[in-house]
Amino acid sequence: xxxxxxxxxxxxxxxxxxxxxxxxxxxxxxxxxxxxxxxxxxxxxxxxxxxxxxxxxxxxxxxxxxxxxxxxxxxxxxxxxxxxxxxxxxxxxxxxxxxxxxxxxxxxxxxxxxxxxxxxxxxxxxxxxxxxxxxxxxxxxxxx
Amino acid sequence: xxxxxxxxxxxxxxxxxxxxxxxxxxxxxxxxxxxxxxxxxxxxxxxxxxxxxxxxxxxxxxxxxxxxxxxxxxxxxxxxxxxxxxxxxxxxxxxxxxxxxxxxxxxxxxxxxxxxxxxxxxxxxxxxxxxxxxxxxxxxxxxxxxxxxxxxxxxxxxxxxxxxxxxxxxxxxxxxxxxxxxxxxxxxxxxxxxxxxxxxxxxxxxxxxxxxxxxxxxxxxxxxxxxxxxxxxxxxxxxxxxxxxxxxxxxxxxxxxxxxxxxxxxxxxxxxxxxxxxxxxxxxxxxxxxxxxxxxxxxxxxxxxxxxxxxxxxxxxxxxxxxxxxxxxxxxxxxxxxxxxxxxxxxxxxxxxxxxxxxxxxxxxxxxxxxxxxxxxxxxxxxxxxxxxxxxxxxxxxxxxxxxxxxxxxxxxxxxxxxxxxxx
Ligand SMILES: Cc1ncc(COP(=O)(O)O)c(C=O)c1O
Numbered sequence: 111x112x113x114x115x116x117x118x119x120x121x122x123x124x125x126x127x128x129x130x131x132x133x134x135x136x137x138x139x140x141x142x143x144x145x146x147x148x149x150x151x152x153x154x155x156x157x158x159x160x161x162x163x164x165x166x167x168x169x170x171x172x173x174x175x176x177x178x179x180x181x182x183x184x185x186x187x188x189x190x191x192x193x194x195x196x197x198x199x200x201x202x203x204x205x206x207x208x209x210x211x212x213x214x215x216x217x218x219x220x221x222x223x224x225x226x227x228x229x230x231x232x233x234x235x236x237x238x239x240x241x242x243x244x245x246x247x248x249x250x251x252x253x254x
Numbered sequence: 255x256x257x258x259x260x261x262x263x264x265x266x267x268x269x270x271x272x273x274x275x276x277x278x279x280x281x282x283x284x285x286x287x288x289x290x291x292x293x294x295x296x297x298x299x300x301x302x303x304x305x306x307x308x309x310x311x312x313x314x315x316x317x318x319x320x321x322x323x324x325x326x327x328x329x330x331x332x333x334x335x336x337x338x339x340x341x342x343x344x345x346x347x348x349x350x351x352x353x354x355x356x357x358x359x360x361x362x363x364x365x366x367x368x369x370x371x372x373x374x375x376x377x378x379x380x381x382x383x384x385x386x387x388x389x390x391x392x393x394x395x396x397x398x399x400x401x402x403x404x405x406x407x408x409x410x411x412x413x414x415x416x417x418x419x420x421x422x423x424x425x426x427x428x429x430x431x432x433x434x435x436x437x438x439x440x441x442x443x444x445x446x447x448x449x450x451x452x453x454x455x456x457x458x459x460x461x462x463x464x465x466x467x468x469x470x471x472x473x474x475x476x477x478x479x480x481x482x483x484x485x486x487x488x489x490x491x492x493x494x495x496x497x498x499x500x501x502x503x504x505x506x507x508x509x510x511x512x513x514x515x516x517x518x519x520x521x522x523x524x525x526x527x528x529x530x531x532x533x534x535x536x537x538x539x540x541x542x543x544x545x546x547x548x549x550x551x552x553x554x555x556x557x558x559x560x561x562x563x564x565x566x567x568x569x570x571x572x573x574x575x576x577x578x579x580x581x582x583x584x585x586x587x588x589x590x591x592x593x594x595x596x597x598x599x600x601x602x603x604x605x606x607x608x609x610x611x612x613x614x615x616x617x618x619x620x621x622x623x624x625x626x627x628x629x630x631x632x633x634x635x636x637x638x639x640x641x642x643x644x645x646x647x648x649x650x651x652x653x654x655x656x657x658x659x660x661x662x663x664x665x666x667x668x669x670x671x672x673x674x675x676x677x678x
Contacts, residue, residue, distance in 0.1 A: 113617055117618060118672055121672065121673055147629065148629050148644065149629060149630055149644045173611035173612075173614045174610075174611055174673075175613075175617075233617070233620075234613070234617060237613065
C-alpha cells in the first residue's frame with residue numbers, strides 16, 4: 111500500500127472511530143505511551159473485569175498514524191477476553207516486524223491489517239505500535 | 255482551491271534551472287543518486303559536495319596513518335594534514351591562533367567539553383547560568399548538569415513567537431552570572447540573535463559567552479575575534495563536511511586554565527603509574543586517535559564554502575527563505591513561525607499545517623521526494639514556552655532553488671487533499 115492510500119484509508123477509518131477518544135471513568139488500567147522523538151503522547155484506558163476487556167478508550171495527542179492505530183486497536187479488543195487481546199497484540203507486533211502471519215491470524219486483526227505496510231516504513235513504526243505497546247503492558251499485569 | 259498561477263510557475267522554473275546550473279547541484283552526487291530528490295533538511299545535516307567525498311577518499315587511499323604516533327611516512331603525513339586542518343579552521347573563523355581550535359566529534363561534544371571543564375571548575379554555588387530559550391538541547395542539558403552539580407541557578411531568556419527576546423529578558427544577565435549560552439541562529443525558529451550585543455552584555459557583567467554557531471557557520475561570515483566570543487562551537491556535518499568532526503573555539507586564556515575533558519593517549523605529557531602531566535592546549539582536549547579523514551573532509555568543505563563565496567551562499571539562502579515565507583504565508587491553512595516576512599532570518603522556515611500532524615506531513619512529502627524535518631527539533635523548552643507541540647521545518651542551502659519551494663507548497667496542497675480538506 112502506498113503512503114498516500116494508507117493515509118486516505120486511515121483518515122476514513124479515523125473519522126469513523128473518533129468515538130474512542132475520551133475519558134473512561136470505569137478504567138481499571140491506565141497506561142501512558144510516549145514517543146519522545148516525535149512527541150506522540152497517548153494514554154490507553156482499559157476497563158477489565160472477570161478477564162474481559164469491557165470497554166476501552168484513549169486520550170492524548172499524536173499523529174494520524176498513532177491515533178488511528180490506537181483507535182482501531184480499541185475497536186478490535188473491546189468485549190474480548192484478555193487472553194484473546196494478548197494474542198492480537200502479539201500478532202500485530204509480529205506483523206509490524208515483518209513476520210508472516212497465517213490467514214487466520216490476519217483475519218483476526220481485521221482493520222488493523224492496513225498497518226502492515228508500516229513494516230516497510232521504519233520511520234513510522236513507533237507511531238503504529240504505541241497503542242499496542244500500552245495494551246501489552248496493561249495486559250501483562252492482568253490475570254486472564 | 256489555491257493553485258499557483260501558471261505564468262508564475264513558468265518564471266520560477268526558468269529561475270530554478272539557472273539557479274541549479276549556477277550553484278552546481280551537480281557538485282553533489284546525492285542528486286545523481288536521487289535525481290528527483292528535493293532536500294530541504296540541510297539544517298539537520300547538509301549534503302556533501304563531490305570535493306569533500308573525493309578528499310576523504312583520496313586521504314584514505316593515499317595517506318592514511320595514525321596521527322601523532324610513530325615515525326613512518328604515513329603517520330607523518332596524517333599528522334601534517336591534521337595540523338593543516340587546525341590552521342585552516344582557525345583562519346576560517348578568524349581565531350588569533352590555531353591553538354584556539356579544538357577538534358571534537360560535533361557541536362554537542364564541544365558544548366559538553368566546555369560544561370565539564372570550564373563549567374565545573376569555575377561555576378560555584380549561588381552563581382547563575384543564563385541560557386536563551388531558543389537553545390538546542392545540546393546547549394541546555396550540559397548547563398543543567400553544571401547547575402545541579404555546583405548548586406548554581408539556571409535561568410532562561412524567553413522570546414516571542416517571532417524569536418525576539420521579550421523586553422527585559424537580557425536583564426537576567428547580572429553580576430551573579432558566570433556564563434551565558436545561546437544559539438547564533440535558532441534551528442527551530444530561524445531567528446538570528448544579536449550575538450554581539452549578548453556577548454557585550456555578558457562581558458559587562460564579567461560572564462563568559464558561549465555561542466552555538468551550528469546553524470551559522472557556512473551560512474554567515476564568522477569572525478570570533480571581532481565578535482569577542484569566549485567559546486564558539488559548530489559541527490562539520492552541517493557545513494557540507496562529514497559527520498564525526500566538530501569544532502570548539504575557545505579564547506586561549508580560557509583553554510589554558512581548563513582541566514582536561516577525556517583522558518588517555520595523545521593528551522598527555524608524561525604518564526607515571528600513579529600520576530600524569532597533561533599536554534599543552536589544544537592537544538590536552540583531544541584524547542585518543544583523532545578523526546583525520548574527518549578533518550580532511552572539513553578542510554574540503556571550507557574550501558567549497560570559500561570557493562562558492564559566503565556572501566553568495568548567504569544571499570541565495572536569504573532569497574529562498576524569503577520566498578518560502580511569502581509563499582507559505584499566503585496559504586490560509588499554514589502558520590509560519592519565526593521572524594516576520596521581510597525580516598532577516600536564517601536559512602530555514604518552520605511552520606505548521608492546520609489539521610495535519612507534522613510527522614504525517616513529513617511522511618506524505620517524503621513519498622513525493624521532498625525531505626523536511628518534523629518534530630520538536632531538539633528544542634523542547636522553546637516549543638513548550640511558545641505552546642507548540644511540534645512543527646515542520648524546511649531548511650535551505652546552496653544546492654536548493656526557489657522551484658523547490660513551489661514543489662513544497664504543491665505538496666502541502668496534496669497532503670490537505672489526502673486529509674480531506676481540499677478537493678479536486
Ligand atoms: C543550533 C544547533 N545546535 C547544536 C546542534 C547539535 O549538533 P550535533 O548534533 O552535530 O552535535 C544542532 C543540530 O542538531 C543545532 O541545530
